[in-house]
Amino acid sequence: MIRIAHCSDLHYGPKNLAEADRCFGAAVDRAIALGAQVAVLSGDAIDHALDLHSPSAERLARQVRRLADHCPVLMLQGTFSHEPPGTLALFRLLGGRHPVHVADRIAQVGLTAAGRWVVSDGWRFNGLPAGVQALLSCVPTVNKAMVAAAMGASAAAEATGEQLAALLAGFAPGHRAARRQGVPTIGVSHGTVFGCLSEHGVPMAGFDHEFTTGALFASEAQAFMLGHIHRHQAWQRVGTAGHQCVAYAGSIGRFHYGEEGEKGFLMWEVDADGARFDRVATPARRTVDIVFEGKPDLDALRTTIAQQDIAGAHVRVRWTVADEDRHEVDRALIERELGCAAEVKLEGRIVPVVRTRAAGISRASSLADKVRQWAQVTDAKPGPLLACLARLDAETGEVIAERILRGEMPNPLEGALPRAVDTAVA
Incomplete structure (x- = not known):
């Protein structure tokens, strides 16, 4: 059995720095205290491209180094808009007591008894390497632009899901072989599961999502650790592959208003027969x-x-x-x-103000008829307007103003006349 601390969607950046560093720092403290043997960061560690001299880059490197001084760390490539390709490469050079592996291509990674990472040359191992204590199959963010270039834009969404389903099924034989040798198998990826809920409670249903729960379970990994969706949720299945569990850790902190549920990370226990996890809350803002x-x-x-x-x-x-x-x-x-x-x-x-036009008003024979037609369209009372119109027709403006000042007529500014700024006649 292996204990894995699974954190995701840290989103370090100037806007989120205080929230991200407070929550991830607390997660690192708890992971160390709980005896994590491996740490997995399943994508979107940063919010966008960062300068090396920025406080966000320095704080993130400091926290990852703290983890690497305690246990081996795996960082998965997340969404390209958050983590431009190559951004995570420098974390391989942190130089902690344990290595940091950056999974920026589809591959399998083995963790040896000495706490070292062994990486497959291709997309999977031809056979389980000797001395491996855990097998992790990594599927970083898929470049849909490359899929569109190869398959055509109209077929890209469907083709992405089909190819990923075939890839996950291709991991199954290796996972079965590892289980027979008592080695835990773990999948790590970053993407959207069809039917999952967003952090605002919106179902993610569409043809452009990368995974289905069926495809993830078909990989026959005991645990499948996901990133990208900021809401924690999980699916479980018991079958010939043992007790399988697929879960989003959710974002480490609360970065947007309206996000539902608590924030935290997952503490997994995975063996060759099954997986379980406990959710550990972080001090996310309210x-x-x-x-x-x-x-x-x-x-x-x-x-x-x-x-x-x-x-x-x-x-x-x-x-x-x-x-x-x-x-x-x-x-x-x-x-x-x-x-x-x-x-x-x-x-x-x-x-905004909505102005209403009265059809045929230009054909009315008199101004009074125009007012009546306008009032009918706008559901207004024409009486006060027609009375004012009659006074304007019979008296000059100066006489009307003098009568208002003497108090003989109501002042229209005091509400005698209806407001009509939201309509227009033409």
Whole structure:
């Protein structure tokens, strides 16, 4: 039996540095304390290309070195937009007590009793190397552009899934042979499983996803450790290949608002007959969403603050208002009410003015008829407008203004006249 600490989607970068380093640092501490014999980072260790002198690169290297001083480390190539090809190569040179293997191509890797990595020359071993205590089959992120170039853009999505399914089935004979010798078998990959849930609870159903659970189980690996999806989830099957388990570790921290569930890493125990894991939580930040269908209601906001513990939380307030009411939202007051939060993010959605045209209005014989037709289309009352129109027709503007100032007529600015800024006649 071998104990493996499985972390994923660290997303080190300037924007996420505090969250990523706090959570991954805690995971490294726990993995060491729990006696991890191997550490697997299943992709997206960084959020985007980093300069070597950046604090994010230095912090990540420091944490990986801490792991490598405790046990062998395997780092898998993740999404190319996060980890451009070649980015992880320098981690091979960290020089810890144990080696760091960067899996940036499809291959099998054996872990020897001396804690060294043995890598296959091709995509798999022809036979199990002597002295191997664990066999890991690595499938880094697939370059779909190369698949599209070879198969055609329209067939790329389906072809990727078919080729990966054939690849995983091709690992099965080697995994069976390893099991017969009592060697645990582990798969490591980075991609999307059809039907899994995103961190926001959205089912990932489409033809462009890399894996199905059936294809992953067909590899006959006891454990299959996945990265890419930030929500932890797992599938299990008991059959001729023993007790198999496929699982996403989920992201190490909470990098977006609205992410569901706890964050952490997985502590696996894998032997030749089966696999199990325990989930270990990390100190991820708390996020709170406060949503208003219309203009923010400060009384409702205060009630929410009283009911929820927002001290130290990252709070996002969302609302939707019409364009003409946007100035009525007091952002500074909302921020003051949420002063005990670690971060306040305000997102207002402005509904643009919609102007309605009345068909045939240009053919009306008089202005009064135009007003009546417009009022019918916009469901407005034409009476006050027709009265104002009659006064304009009978009196000059100066006379009407003088009568308003003397108090003989209601001031239209005080609401006697209906607002009609959201419509237009033509």
